[in-house]
Amino acid sequence: MNLLLFAMIAALLIPMYEAWQDDDIWQKMLAFASISTKAAIMILVVSVLRDDWMIGVVGVIILSVGNAALMLLAQVIKRMSDVLQG
DSSP states (O other), X not given: OHHHHHHHHHHHHHHHHHHHHOOOHHHHHHHHHHHHHHHHHHHHHHHXXXXXXXXXXXXXXXXXXXXXXXXXHHHHHHHHHHHHHO
16 A cells, blocks of 8 residues: 555655646646645545544645635636736
8 A cells, every 4th residue: 555655655746746847827726736636635535544634625626726726726817817817
């Protein structure tokens, strides 16, 4: 199971590199959404391994609320860019 967690951490590093490399705001937001999802899945895996449902609840909250807030931010940025362009 430790090998699985190390593989998940390695997969987490890929969008971090993409967010660091790219200057486009939409690519950065996609990378951060991917990081958030992968971190929440890692929390869920750890909660199953430890048999601790409280950690699992935190993972589910991060998975649902974190991505929703990111999508709301994307809509605000899109509306503001539409207003500024015309």
